[in-house]
Amino acid sequence: MSHKKTKGYYYYPSSSQHIQCSAIIIDEHIQLFDNGACPIVSSSKDACTLESPLPGIAAALCFADGGRFIPDDINFRWPFAHQKHGLAQRLEKNKLLIVASVVFTPILLWLILYRGIPAAAVYSIGLASPSTIEAMGEQSLHVIEKLALAPSELSSDKQAMIQKQWHVMLEQLQLDNEQFRLSFYQSDYFSANAFALPHGRVIVTDELVLLLQDKPDALRAILLHEIGHVEYQHGIRLASQATASTIVLAIIFGDLEGITEVVLGSSSSFLQQAFSRDMEREADKYAIEKLIALGYSNDDFADAIQALQNKLDEQAQLDESWLKYLSTHPSSQERIDFARQYTPQ
Ligand SMILES: [Zn+2]
Known part of the structure; x- marks a missing residue:
């Protein structure tokens, strides 16, 4: 039986109202407790979706009714995420890749707009x-x-x-x-x-x-x-x-x-x-x-x-x-x- 606990905030459905709480994950089940240890939300893993993690923010867990839980610990990993976002995260953390994309994106854009499109346009005339x-x-x-x-x-x-x-x-x-x-x-x-x-x-x-x-x-x-x-x-x-x-x-x-x-x-x-x-x-x-x-x-x-x-x-x-x-x-x-x-x- 796997057991994991983390602190964070629960955001009520369609509302910016939120409270501090703890999430306890036991196997396939998630339960949220407020600071007085009263249960607020209980759900199975399958009824939830995981948002893609943004750099600096832990992945939010969305419940079926629209409520969300965001862990405080930005490095917190949901046990059932199974490295789903592993590649995107690794790319986002790679500084060399970030520098390369800053340098190469404008060059790529220029190539598309000033080389690729004129060439494609010449070709497409024959089709009009x-x-x-x-x-x-x-x-x-x-x-x-x-x-x-x-x-x-x-x-x-x-x-x-x-x-x-x-x-x-x-x-x-x-x-x-x-x-x-x-x-x-x-x-x-x-x-x-x-x-x-x-x-x-x-x-x-x-x-x-x-x-x-x-x-x-x-x-x-x-x-x-x-x-x-x-x-x-x-x-x-x-x-x-x-x-x-x-x-x-x-x-x-x-x-x-x-x-x-x-x-x-x-x-x-x-x-x-x-x-x-x-x-x-x-x-x-x-x-x-x-x-x-x-x-x-x-x-x-x-x-x-x-x-x-x-x-x-x-x-x-x-x-x-x-x-x-x-x-x-x-x-x-x-x-x-x-x-x-x-x-x-
Ligand atoms: Zn002219």
């Missing part, structure tokens, strides 16, 4: 159907429209003229004119800007059209750069990375509600247009190659960026918000140099 991408893109447009876009104030003649150039260009490049759509909006938020949504809708602001109205080649170069982002699926990569990162962070930090905000999250990543420098270079290269294919030259791209830069510099002296297009792209000089030195393969 065109209708999913279309729905995701239009949903994003809907959100961005509400947040930052107003109906275009360009004349219908002006819009029709640019749309015609756009369609001629799509036909020459043998691109699907149902997938690639051009939309005009007025936007205080974006000012002179253009961006592509992942399904192939390219948004151009009135401000950009007006800024480049005497430079049709510049607008063409910008539009080709945006088509490049769609063709290389940069938007989808960005969105799936943002989505996967949100889910991973939500799981790690236990905020599963965050997942419901993922759709909004991917829309805001379009708002920020945080394409990587590699993605921007890829889109620039696409634009230059297509300009050459359409009978223009790589210098036209450089001239276009230079013209845009000059115009934006002028405007930026008056109003800082015009710098937004430049701030979301690599330096203009870098792009101009790249275009000038470009030799077709």
Whole structure:
């Protein structure tokens, strides 16, 4: 017959009220006595559960009615615990492991977020159907429209003229004119800007059209750069990375509600247009190659960026918000140099 005794506190069911008492464990049976040796609780071992021990606190014993007993002695071991928590406890007490986890957890997190997820995102693009991408893109447009876009104030003649150039260009490049759509909006938020949504809708602001109205080649170069982002699926990569990162962070930090905000999250990543420098270079290269294919030259791209830069510099002296297009792209000089030195393969 095994017999074990320990002192501790008994917490009444659903209450913070507690009393000091002693627990006596005889074989499979537990009995609690108050300081006057009157029995308070009596239970068989099978009707109780043992809480996982936290460092510095002994494992609490929970009774079927919700009452709990916590031993005073932090090293107290319940005879029927059978080393159940032995491994977790040993790990928690190992100082080297604690130091290692403090050092390696951020590294692991970084690897997951910046290496694992981008790699998985590239892979997952192949799994997304065109209708999913279309729905995701239009949903994003809907959100961005509400947040930052107003109906275009360009004349219908002006819009029709640019749309015609756009369609001629799509036909020459043998691109699907149902997938690639051009939309005009007025936007205080974006000012002179253009961006592509992942399904192939390219948004151009009135401000950009007006800024480049005497430079049709510049607008063409910008539009080709945006088509490049769609063709290389940069938007989808960005969105799936943002989505996967949100889910991973939500799981790690236990905020599963965050997942419901993922759709909004991917829309805001379009708002920020945080394409990587590699993605921007890829889109620039696409634009230059297509300009050459359409009978223009790589210098036209450089001239276009230079013209845009000059115009934006002028405007930026008056109003800082015009710098937004430049701030979301690599330096203009870098792009101009790249275009000038470009030799077709
Ligand atoms: Zn870009």
